[in-house]
Amino acid sequence: MIELDETDREILRALVRDATQSAGAIGRALGLSQPATWRRINRLQKAGVIAGRRIDLDLDRLGFGVTVFLGIKLATKGRVSLEDFERAASAIPEVQTIQHVLGLYDYRLRIVARDLSDFERVLRRRIMTLPGVGNVEANVLLSEERRPGPLG
Known part of the structure; x- marks a missing residue:
C-alpha cells in the first residue's frame, strides 16, 4: 500500500471529477508546478492507485434507455x-x-x-x-x- 499525503488525495479528487485534466491544470488549481504534479500522477499510476482512465457515456443519448x-x-x-x-x-x-x-x-x-x-x-x-x-x-x-x- 502506498502512502498518500493530502496533495496526492487532492490530485486524485481532481482526476475523479475530470480525468481529462492536464497535469498543468491540476497543478495550477493546487498551487503546484506542472512537473511536480506530473511526477505525482506518474507515481500514483506506477503504484497502481490510478488503474486507468475512462469515459462515461450517456447511454440514453446513445439509444440505450x-x-x-x-x-x-x-x-x-x-x-x-x-x-x-x-x-x-x-x-x-x-x-x-x-x-x-x-x-x-x-x-x-x-x-x-x-x-x-x-x-x-x-x-x-x-x-x-x-x-x-x-x-x-x-x-x-x-x-x-x-x-x-x-x-x-
Whole structure:
C-alpha cells in the first residue's frame, strides 16, 4: 500500500471529477508546478492507485434507455467452470459488467438495452443460453446517483 499525503488525495479528487485534466491544470488549481504534479500522477499510476482512465457515456443519448441488473445463480457449478461462464458472458455486447459475488447469486451482471423488448431478446437469446445458468433475477434501474467515493 502506498502512502498518500493530502496533495496526492487532492490530485486524485481532481482526476475523479475530470480525468481529462492536464497535469498543468491540476497543478495550477493546487498551487503546484506542472512537473511536480506530473511526477505525482506518474507515481500514483506506477503504484497502481490510478488503474486507468475512462469515459462515461450517456447511454440514453446513445439509444440505450434500459439498464438491468441480473442476479444469476449457476445451476451446475461442478460441470461448468466459472471461467467458461465469465468468458461467454463477456462476449455479449449488452453486458457492461460481470461481478462474481458472494450471497444469494453467484454473479451480478449489468446489462444495457434499447428498451424492455430489446432486454427480453437479450435475456432469452443470450443470457439464458450461457453455460450453467440456473436462477435469474432482474432488477431494472430507475435512477442512478454518482457518489464521490472514499476520497469524497
